[in-house]
Amino acid sequence: DGGITQSPKYLFRKEGQNVTLSCEQNLNHDAMYWYRQDPGQGLRLIYYSQIVNDFQKGDIAEGYSVSREKKESFPLTVTSAQKNPTAFYLCASRGGAGNTIYFGEGSWLTVV
Amino acid sequence: AQSVAQPEDQVNVAEGNPLTVKCTYSVSGNPYLFWYVQYPNRGLQFLLKYITGDNLVKGSYGFEAEFNKSQTSFHLKKPSALVSDSALYFCAVRDTTSGYSTLTFGKGTMLLVSP
Numbered sequence: 001d002g003g004i005t006q007s008p009k010y011l012f013r014k015e016g017q018n019v020t021l022s023c024e025q026n027l028n029h030d031a032m033y034w035y036r037q038d039p040g041q042g043l044r045l046i047y048y049s050q051i052v053n054d055f056q057k058g059d060i061a062e063g064y065s066v067s068r069e070k071k072e073s074f075p076l077t078v079t080s081a082q083k084n085p086t087a088f089y090l091c092a093s094r095g096g097a098g099n100t101i102y103f104g105e106g107s108w109l110t111v112v
Numbered sequence: 113a114q115s116v117a118q119p120e121d122q123v124n125v126a127e128g129n130p131l132t133v134k135c136t137y138s139v140s141g142n143p144y145l146f147w148y149v150q151y152p153n154r155g156l157q158f159l160l161k162y163i164t165g166d167n168l169v170k171g172s173y174g175f176e177a178e179f180n181k182s183q184t185s186f187h188l189k190k191p192s193a194l195v196s197d198s199a200l201y202f203c204a205v206r207d208t209t210s211g212y213s214t215l216t217f218g219k220g221t222m223l224l225v226s227p
Contacts, residue, residue, distance in 0.1 A: 006155075033214065040121075042202065042219035043156075050213060058214070090155055094213075097163075099206075100146070101215055103155035 135203030
């Protein structure tokens with residue numbers, strides 16, 4: 001199937017731990033994105049990458065890191081510096097007519 | 113800068129009635145406008161977009177949206193609502209002339225369709 005795959009769907013993190021969320025796409029899109037979703041706040045951009053080996057900070061990059069070593073993959077690491085990491089994380093890629101952004105199914109991260 | 117406002121946190125409509133979910137935007141240049149729908153615990157699904165051309169855009173599941181440049185609005189509409197349309201709807205904008213390549217989303221509007 002073509003699309004964007006995020007894993008794991010649910011992840012629990014202890015205080016002080018780093019965790020990595022996986023995002024893989026087989027749509028041959030150049031641009032990829034990470035958004036954070038909190039209730040009542042909509043989606044906020046964490047990081048984005050327009051091409052391999054390049055990425056830019058979004059609106060709420062503090063406490064997060066990314067890499068873009070392959071076109072298909074854009075993993076997000078939530079570091080211990082992120083003060084309130086419990087949220088729903090959405091990966092997306094952009095392509096097609098009008099540069100539409102398409103989303104994965106999301107990953108829930110909970111700090112315990 | 114670019115921004116989106118969805119003035120209603122929730123819209124309630126009876127099944128079979130027409131629905132409207134409101135969206136206004138602000139960009140410095142020409143906008144690309146999008147609507148997405150999100151069901152519980154799922155990612156966002158693309159519904160429709162306005163790039164250029166006809167101001168009335170038709171999308172998936174019978175939804176349509178009207179681009180109004182003078183009012184800087186892009187309201188989502190459907191002539192006859194279904195209970196299965198109940199979900200969270202997001203409007204998004206991208207300024208095509210500023211070089212800013214990302215989408216900015218509104219806070220979302222919960223649509224509840226009653227039987």
